[in-house]
């Protein structure tokens with residue numbers, strides 16, 4: 001019977017001849033191969049000193065964006081938190097007071113915005129869900145830490161600094 | 165026995181102990197470095213320049229780890245196991261001739277701790293004692309897996325000791341002596357035993373791989389497949405002792421292979437050097453070069469050859485190496501009969 005693709009190869013196990021059975025030639029061959037690798041150029045990238053370039057669509061740490069006037073774009077709509085499969089985002093909304101127009105772009109803003117980086121899987125759904133183009137995963141890779149608290153990133157770490 | 169003799173021996177013993185420990189220490193680094201090189205990596209390079217302080221870091225780490233003695237384990241035997249392993253690994257160096265005699269302060273200083281006339285037998289005795297460290301450790305852990313591993317590695321060591329002993333008999337027939345110093349002296353210049361006993365050397369080398377539990381015979385440990393062997397229950401420096409003893413064993417068996425088959429401290433052209441002290445010191449350097457080359461070979465093989473299956477291991481030991489060693493004895497006997505030595 002033909003198999004589905006007809007690409008099946010039947011392998012026969014040949015009886016090994018004397019030279020194959022004493023193994024030593026094969027071991028010597030193996031030793032010569034490993035010795036070749038011994039002198040090869042190493043592929044190691046010395047990480048903290050040397051960095052490999054990220055690809056175009058690399059998803060790193062989140063940043064909360066500001067608009068052209070330096071006001072925060074996020075309006076605490078909660079769509080990012082809703083779309084987050086890891087339930088990593090929590091936020092508290094607050095109403096903008098008169099005189100705070102230069103700080104927050106919309107009338108409602110997030111007074112607390114936290115992402116738990118231990119839960120986050122860097123899927124980028126929050127970025128896709130955001131109607132205000134307020135959150136992007138354009139940062140570096142997540143840093144290591146000693147305590148769990150250090151992985152809950154608040155607004156102090158997330159909101160991008162004002163560029164004048 | 166004068167006081168100078170005792171001082172001389174004490175200095176020699178401390179020096180040899182220190183050297184073998186330092187070499188074993190740096191073999192652990194070399195193993196990891198070379199493992200990296202063989203796999204196109206660079207190996208540990210963070211602790212000190214080129215990672216040279218890595219063994220110290222490992223030592224500090226092992227010393228500061230929590231020491232766990234299982235409640236069901238027999239404490240005395242549990243501690244005795246690794247100590248015995250370490251002890252037997254260290255005392256073999258006593259009979260190895262490190263070089264020719266030095267003439268210093270009007271004295272003739274022998275670079276060998278004890279030139280006993282049964283040197284080879286002593287080595288074999290101590291190597292067999294090494295099994296006790298493993299057995300006791302596995303037994304005292306009171307863990308069935310440790311015990312199984314200990315039985316496994318004990319039977320491996322015992323099986324390969326037979327082939328090892330038989331392969332050495334052919335050599336002893338040629339040399340006619342059991343003293344390692346005399347065997348070394350007979351090989352002066354390039355008159356090395358390897359040229360007369362290639363098959364014997366091959367068998368001896370394979371057996372010493374098995375005796376030191378190195379790949380391809382590292383079944384007692386199998387770190388890629390099992391949690392560990394007889395040392396599963398061990399932690400902290402007691403585990404360190406077991407692992408370290410393996411590296412000292414590697415150093416010692418390299419030294420023994422070098423002195424039995426590769427001329428020991430002899431090197432070509434040694435008769436041209438008139439100053440005996442210089443000649444002896446170059447001899448020591450030559451000996452250590454040979455040892456280090458053997459250690460490199462141990463590491464090289466480890467990162468090339470995959471592990472044997474247990475039945476294959478036993479088959480190789482009993483059905484291949486022992487008959488080969490016996491054939492080698494017969495061939496050597498015939499050679500001595502027809503050609504003289």
Ligand code: SF4
Nearest residue numbers: 084120121123124126
């Ligand atoms: S990247 Fe994915 S997992 Fe992380 S916060 Fe955004 S939606 Fe949640």
Ligand code: SF4
Nearest residue numbers: 074075077078080130
């Ligand atoms: S980041 Fe975007 S999606 Fe999330 S709450 Fe703010 S505006 Fe809404």
